[in-house]
Amino acid sequence: MSINVKEYDAIGIGFGPANLAIAIALQEISSERDFNCCFLERKPQFEWHGGMLLDGTRMQISFLKDLVTQRNPLSPFSFVNYLHQHKRLNSFINMSTFQPTRVEFNDYLTWAAGHFSEQVNYSQNVVSIEPIEQDGEVQKVKVITENSDGQREERITRSLIIGMGGSPKLPAQFEGKLSRQVIHSSAYKFWRDQAAPAQDDASIAIIGAGQSAAEIFVDMAARYEPGSVNMINRGYALHPADDSPFVNEIFNPEFTDQVYARTQEQRQALLQRFSGTNYSVIDVPELNAIYERLYLQNVTGKGNHNYLANHEVVDVAQQDEKVSLLLRDKASQQQSWQQYDAVILATGYQYRGYSQLLAPLQSYMAQQEVERCYRVPMQDNCKVNIFLQGCCEDTHGLSDTLLSVLAVRSHEVVSCLTQQFEQEAQIAE
Ligand SMILES: Cc1cc2nc3c(=O)[nH]c(=O)nc-3n(C[C@H](O)[C@H](O)[C@H](O)COP(=O)(O)OP(=O)(O)OC[C@H]3O[C@@H](n4cnc5c(N)ncnc54)[C@H](O)[C@@H]3O)c2cc1C
Structure with missing residues (x-):
């Protein structure tokens, strides 16, 4: 002391x-x-x-x-x-x-x-x-x-x-399970440079549908070209971030007065209405780049990167430096275990x-x-x-x-x- x-x-x-x-x-x-x-x-x-x-x-x-x-x-x-x-x-x-x-x-x-x-x-x-x-x-x-x-x-x-x-927000299934193979996006670059799988055909799962998930998908897909990088989203589509000018006015400093003056119920409604400016959304250039990359796989027949829409992680298990995810297809309700060399949680912050x-x-x-x-x-x-x-x-x-x-x-x-x-x-x- x-x-x-x-x-x-x-x-x-x-x-x-x-x-x-x-x-x-x-x-x-x-x-x-x-x-x-x-x-x-x-x-x-x-x-x-x-x-x-x-x-x-x-x-x-x-x-x-x-x-x-x-x-x-x-x-x-x-x-x-x-x-x-x-x-x-x-x-x-x-x-x-x-x-x-x-x-x-x-x-x-x-x-x-x-x-x-x-x-x-x-x-x-x-x-x-x-x-x-x-x-x-x-x-x-x-x-x-x-x-x-x-x-x-x-x-x-x-x-x-x-x-x-x-600080990192982890889905309940991943609480206490961060490891060399399971990381949060906040540590992504340090992990990528020091601890990511060495083999270029690694299989990687990225959980999330926001800007960090998109940036990591683009980076990982380029690094593990012959591998399989899967972006897993419980929603249907990847959505674009709304940064159009009328909407952007909610970020004007004087808008804080307007929010503060409202009831808690009205504030929540505002947060909800405009969440598409910040949460679970992706800037259009990255969003288009991901779509085009996946489309080109169909043209050339080469590449095994995937966007898994409408899938949620039900369970997770780790063994012998592999991570298994029990994934449920929300449309068909079918569940299956998928094995990965690493899982990256781009699941936001609290x-x-x-x-x-x-x-x-x-x-x-x-x-x-x-x-x-x-x-x-x-x-x-x-x-x-x-x-x-x-x-x-x-x-x-x-x-x-x-x-x-x-x-x-x-x-x-x-x-x-x-x-x-x-x-x-x-x-x-
Ligand atoms: C990848 C990424 C990109 C982003 N890009 C944008 C953007 O383009 N535009 C935008 O508006 N926002 C962006 N954000 C949102 C981001 O929150 C803000 O940019 C900004 O970092 C907020 O600043 P802050 O000081 O509140 O928090 P932080 O930048 O998180 O800084 C908090 C600091 O507190 C320290 N700290 C925490 N706990 C303790 C403790 N117990 N003792 C001592 N130190 C502690 C942390 O180490 C950290 O350095 C981005 C966020 C991320 C994750």
């Missing part, structure tokens, strides 16, 4: 794009007052979804939805300034695209993150958050981290800014990781929904601020888990936080 327990005005948990945007907003907004904030990130360095940083994959939103532009187009942390600093602005313009590759966007985010290296503590996994109670009141919390050697450190703060992102960490504070929370400024309402005997990012889809809309509103949301969070500090400072004077 560290002897020097440091105290901060705020601690950010996780340092992905959400808290990186917070770091920038804090620097831009709180220049009059030196705000003492640190960020704790479990990875050894900044990386944006490294397990899916596949060559050629592109952003699903415009580069203008970077960390700052929608709030402050003059900020030095814009994607355009990144291009300028790296002497690629003109070449980028020549490509006539709004959607850079993910590899480049990761490089942009890493460049921006590099400006905050003194505030970020990498290789620090937050394992627990404990209330510090005094005379029945909680003014601060203790944040406990563990590094890769198991060493623990403590820090104290009055305000937490959660930006932990998602965003509840924060609730486990905050469990010790549960009894201090007012049982009300999160505020518009993303703060968790607390009871009168708890003065701790907790801001949630990336897990407020139910109250704030579909943008919440994405990059779409980062520039504006970070300002909303930071304004709420700093205003409170200023008010308290005035009262104390």
